[in-house]
Amino acid sequence: MVAALTLSAAPTAEATAASNLMALRQAPTQPKQEVVTERPDMVSAGLSARLQNSRVEITSERTEESTTWANPDGTITTEINSGPIRVRRGEGWTRVDTTLVQAGNRLVPKAADADIDFSADGSGAFASIADDTHGEGQRQAQT
Template sequence: MLAVAAVSSLTTSFSTAGSPPPALADPEPAPTHTAVTEFPRPEDPDAPLRAAIEEARKQGKPVAVEQVYTETSRTWAYPDGHLTMESYAGPARLRQADGSWAWIDTALVEQDGVLRPKVAKADVEFSTGGGGKPFASMERDEQDQRFALEWPAPLPRPVVNGNVATYTDAAGAGADLVVTALPTGFRHDVVLREKPSGPVEFRIPVQAENLTSSKTKDGGLKLADEAGKTVAKAPAPVMTDSSGRRPAVRQDGRSPLVRQRVGKIDTRVIKDSGRSLLVLAPDAGWLADPATEYPVVVDPTTTLTLQNDVQVYSGPCGGDSTSSDQ
């Protein structure tokens, strides 16, 4: 109570001392305008799914949810409210210009004097024969990048079977050039149908627009853009014989797994008259070995793709793999 009284007395003395002029009331403050920012209502990412479930209930059957399709997955809604997704290891469907989706189909068709896959993610072209043009090329228009391989001699018209084009005897008598279209690129092999009479070497001119080709530490091939980023690569090339393609049948009726014999290929990327050459020299001793069974597939494994952050390549046994290594 004492403290309160003292404060009250002090306040009174300040208000009366010196008889100051009476305080004028502050004028009414001008109204202030508060800026209100209106943000758009966020879209509901699950709206297509809920709508599809409702439609599935109406129809009494599963409904495809195409709004959430991707190149590697499909989603279905069911009348009981659950969803299923089909996933694929790589691109399986591509969105078309009209918004619809089409299954990838790498079967080759002839258009404008070249062979192209019907539906593929990579813009790939193969030669229909002759000389003076690449036997295989791949482009990415938005990056203005192009990778192409030439053959040092004119090519015969290829025999086309699905996604495979075979240029018979292109690499010499009994040696075929075989090119295969893939969903995200291509691969090429040389198939030696019979034992060569001596050492063989393949010198393949390489075209790389806005790309630099070079040899990797493990003997493979890589392509880098102007910033030095690796956009495609392949492991060291190998060659395999036919020993693993004819498994013997055991007495119990089972077919045992037979490993293919694998030979080495010396790989170099050189400059010749200002042009890049991919030089492949298969192991001559391995080719001449009586244990080597023909045909032999010389697999340069240059199954390269110009897709962002994805490399597709062939392994020693011809299977396709994917990697995100940069």
């Protein structure tokens, strides 16, 4: 008498799913790379732009009215605005924000190019603006 034993090498659907799940759990996780949006100089911005295939701002080229970008293809792009989009605050820049906030009995913009204020309570001048065109630092008031 001859006994026959057949072994199948084809995995079942359950075995395949379990194997895939184990592989996912054991797969090394790659740290997610953070996208660089700005660099301090042209060389580092150009290198970052090329490596990540997206433009990177060159912060040393910032002005009140312009933003300069290093592109992945090695070119440079400067966007120039018709008016200020940022103002100096100490050593850095901040975006222009004309939202009025109270400062004593006056209302002043959060961040603006002009040194302007308005009456918050009706006392004093309705508005005043600094006029430094002649280096005298005078304020003009409107009542």
